[in-house]
Amino acid sequence: MERNIKKTDGRQKQLIVAFHKALKSFISALPTITGVVLLIGLFKTFITPKMITSVFTGEPFKDTVLGSLFGSILTGNPITSYIIGGELLKDGVSLFAVTAFIVAWVTVGIFQLPAEALFLGKKFALIRNILSFVLAIVVAVATVLTLEVIII
Amino acid sequence: MKEKNGDKTLKYSLYFLLSVVLLYVFLFLLIPWKIYHSLQIALHIFIQIIPVIIAVITLMGISNYFLKPKTVTKYLGKESGVRGWVLAICFGILSHGSIYVWYPLLKELYKHGMRTGLIAAFLYNRAVKIPLIPLMIFYFGIPFVVILTIYTIVASVVEGKVLEGINHLSPVIEE
Numbered sequence: 001m002e003r004n005i006k007k008t009d010g011r012q013k014q015l016i017v018a019f020h021k022a023l024k025s026f027i028s029a030l031p032t033i034t035g036v037v038l039l040i041g042l043f044k045t046f047i048t049p050k051m052i053t054s055v056f057t058g059e060p061f062k063d064t065v066l067g068s069l070f071g072s073i074l075t076g077n078p079i080t081s082y083i084i085g086g087e088l089l090k091d092g093v094s095l096f097a098v099t100a101f102i103v104a105w106v107t108v109g110i111f112q113l114p115a116e117a118l119f120l121g122k123k124f125a126l127i128r129n130i131l132s133f134v135l136a137i138v139v140a141v142a143t144v145l146t147l148e149v150i151i152i
Numbered sequence: 153m154k155e156k157n158g159d160k161t162l163k164y165s166l167y168f169l170l171s172v173v174l175l176y177v178f179l180f181l182l183i184p185w186k187i188y189h190s191l192q193i194a195l196h197i198f199i200q201i202i203p204v205i206i207a208v209i210t211l212m213g214i215s216n217y218f219l220k221p222k223t224v225t226k227y228l229g230k231e232s233g234v235r236g237w238v239l240a241i242c243f244g245i246l247s248h249g250s251i252y253v254w255y256p257l258l259k260e261l262y263k264h265g266m267r268t269g270l271i272a273a274f275l276y277n278r279a280v281k282i283p284l285i286p287l288m289i290f291y292f293g294i295p296f297v298v299i300l301t302i303y304t305i306v307a308s309v310v311e312g313k314v315l316e317g318i319n320h321l322s323p324v325i326e327e
Binding site: 014015017018019021022023025026028029030031032033034035036037038039040041042044045046078079082083085086089095099103106107109112114115116118119120121123124127128131132135138139142143146147150151 | 162164165166168169171172173175176179186187189190191192193194197198201205208209210212213214215216217250251252253255256258259260262268271272275276278279281284287288291292295296299300303304307310311314315318323324325
């Protein structure tokens with residue numbers, strides 16, 4: 001009986017220590033998260049969807065790279081990327097570019113880079129984001145080509 | 153040593169926040185109405201991410217309690233094999249909220265033995281958003297969404313493998 005009580009006390013202590021550690025770890029992340037959120041606030045004020053649409057040229061390859069580039073820089077809820085993507089398609093921007101845009105929107109994070117570098121290391125953050133930028137283009141090309149083959 | 157690393161993270165974290173605050177102050181002097189709008193957006197984002205922050209802290213606490221390095225190594229470590237990839241892909245797809253909220257948890261899991269490639273796969277698969285699939289179908293159609301989802305999962309593994317290859321030559325995450 002006494003042994004069981006001691007065991008329960010020990011587990012409770014371990015649980016408190018585990019949550020205390022988690023909270024402490026998160027508190028150290030809070031200034032970075034706040035900084036990133038403030039940066040996103042600035043960005044959303046100064047860059048409008050209209051400004052993004054006006055950048056595309058009409059050349060599929062160039063637009064795909066541009067799509068990946070803008071998706072990498074822009075940030076926010078993916079819903080916004082679908083809405084902008086839908087508008088871009090209506091405006092005649094190629095599906096290659098729009099796909100690269102919506103993929104890079106979620107997989108690459110320029111604004112989140114300082115936070116990612118702080119927690120997972122500069123090298124990891126840089127390589128992962130560069131790879132994601134390139135892969136957004138590859139995924140876009142593969143998706144649209146497969147879609148074309150299936151539809152035809 | 154661990155304390156030193158934590159202090160260093162907090163120090164750089166505070167420097168980063170201070171720089172952003174200074175940028176806000178500078179811009180406020182030039183265009184106060186726009187900066188007021190930015191602050192409103194930032195506050196709105198904060199309110200939105202609070203539930204995710206609570207979920208992440210809870211997950212971190214649970215993982216600290218239950219996940220011993222041996223368990224993490226078994227399921228997400230070097231010996232995890234295909235099961236590790238599948239777990240990272242599934243967790244990435246199921247995780248929601250802002251990406252930066254997940255970094256502290258991933259760092260903890262890495263310390264416990266999670267593979268670098270699986271961290272990358274987790275982060276990449278956040279591109280697959282199950283709750284947003286109906287909206288995506290509305291804009292782009294079912295075939296597009298299905299094909300894109302498949303290629304996204306494949307790309308996550310490619311990215312993870314490439315990162316692991318680079319990590320093999322020289323570590324990409326500092327201890």
